[in-house]
Amino acid sequence: MAHGGAIQRSRKILLLTWISMVPSTKYLGVTLDRSLTFHEHAKATAQKTQARVSLLKKLAGTGWGANFTTLRTSTLALAFSTAEYAAPAWSHSTHVHKVDVVLNDAMRLISGTLTATPVSNLPILSGIPPAQLRRDAQYAKLAQKHDRDKCLVPAPSAFEGQRLPRRHFATQAAELRPENPPSTLATWITKRWSDQWNSSTTNLKEFIPKPCAKPSGSDLPRKAWVNLNRVRTGVGRTQYFLHKIGAESSPNCACGEIQTMDHVIDDCPIYKSPHGASGLRELDDETICWLNKDLPI
Structure with missing residues (x-):
């Protein structure tokens, strides 16, 4: 009887306990909101990435500092790794630009360019593929894994008669899935980057005809490298x-x-x-x- 009374009291306590409503919650490092817009996650990721970019700025100035290779490697390890965590889950959110603004700042650090420099020039000067293209590559890699394990994500047919989630994974993956196996994913990124660069109209193509990890002049001392990029961009x-x-x-x-x-x-x-x-x-x-x-x- 005593045990039964304790159960009854516990039930009464549970009934009187209100479950608080929160606008968002974090799961495996990703902040989820009610509508899955990933606004809060993009905001938090941008803040975390900005803190790391601020640390990277201690490595170089306009006429002094680490060389191109050191800055590029450090930026990829500290800033881009943070900004791309769980990217396939939120990379097609309309709020992803909050993260891109910070990554553009990191690429300006590598190249020594000014804020007025066209954003399209930053990846080519820093030797890093555009942020959205890198996120698409992660998405495509997950799509290849999905092909090998069909139970990874439900197919759109599983939601027949219901409203599909925002840009269902299978639908989005079909647009990005590379034709080649995962071992050539780097080649897939390079080809897409080259296609984007060839279709651009910037005068920078006169100096750097195709994108690569080490653009011409990247082996120069910091001061010469910064001056070169400002001359080439015209800013x-x-x-x-x-x-x-x-x-x-x-x-x-x-x-x-x-x-x-x-x-x-x-x-x-x-x-x-x-x-x-x-x-x-x-x-x-x-x-x-x-x-x-x-x-x-």
């Missing part, structure tokens, strides 16, 4: 640019002309490159020596 701290954003009162160079990037490279009697824009493709000793100078870029 630097010239007087014209600084005047345009209100940081300087005059757009004129020390020689008296308007100091645009083209003026610095080809026309300025004080700063001009020994071989003009064409020398930036060959990167001979004279051009490298010029890139190591204190240029207004």
